[in-house]
Amino acid sequence: MWTMPPADTVLHVLLPVAAAAQAMTAALAAGRRSMDWLGVCLLGCITALGGGSLRDVLLGHYPLVWVENPSYLAITIAASLVTIAIARVVHRLHLAFLVLDAIGLVVFTIAGCDVALELHESLPIIIVAGMITGCAGGVLRDILCNDVPLLFRSELYASVSAVAGAIYVAALWLGLNHDIATALAFAVGLAFRLLAIRFKWDMPKFVFTDERR
Template identity: 45%
Template structure:
């Protein structure tokens, strides 16, 4: 019962974030509703498909769709109040992430999967809705940036399995996991904790397009000029070569030695 209530709170908070993201892209009401639904239940849908867990959560309980769409429409008409409730949204988002991670872990374990698949299920449930939201809104997904988001889902999954392994009651395991995971998320936001970022920049020579075109045209003109020079016919025929003294060495001999004839010696 507790998880069901927290789940409704979580999908409501995610629907609000999805609606606001759609509003930044100037979408209509249908687009806002779609982005809100993808944000709120996209992660759980991907999880159920991967784990072959049917029927899907929102198919089994369609009222969740109505809650999400209602939250999205209300957000459209009350968005001007968003800056006043930002701390509340951050808390609800942290709680929603923790709830999604716990539910993903529980479903994977109930289906007989091991710890690795349970952890993956928690991460997919917690973050894939936001990933699809950002992709639909043409942004780099938040989970791939510096903030601790997917890591919180992983921490929640590991903590849940560890507490369950030591024999704590189910309700205590859920409450402790939710409290610690949500608290770590809020502390990470407050102190700007994040994972190391890999940055690689290849050195490139940037040249304006018009300069690249002019250089290409210059190369083409140079090639044409060399081609015309090579193919230009020489005066006197293709095999004639002129020198200062005459038409080659043969011309020099015949000009300065009139006694020389092709057929013999002196006359």
């Protein structure tokens, strides 16, 4: 039986950072689509909070995180507005987008695993809950911006989430302190994602052509 470990300081510090990071990726994406300020804020909230909301609905975990803690709404809106203010002085928006997205991916994956642990779910459900929390917000962002989601490209994205979640759960199973498990999963997951971007690691592609044409 999986049990929920005691709340840790590291995750509580990283979660607002991850929410802000995801909101900023959404604001940058919205800026490339010339959205108005309201659209930027809405996209920021959907990106930062959508994965956790979907996870909670699927697992029957209520109230939703942002309903229980409205401060997350304030954080995502503030981060979106700050991004509007500083976007013109950020010269490498693409690099910033990828780093911020990687931070959000890994931290939300760990948070999603925690929720499933709290509900005493089985190991596969714990990992999937982490992946949904980490990946779904970015998918919603890309769909609303009319982009092909990162999750569905050949890049290592969902696999990074799965590895980070597996390391986190394995560390807890081995009896490591919750803070250490969180820090370890965060460090490995973030490094894995950034190295995959740097060296263009990707998954095998499925290419099918109908030779009868």
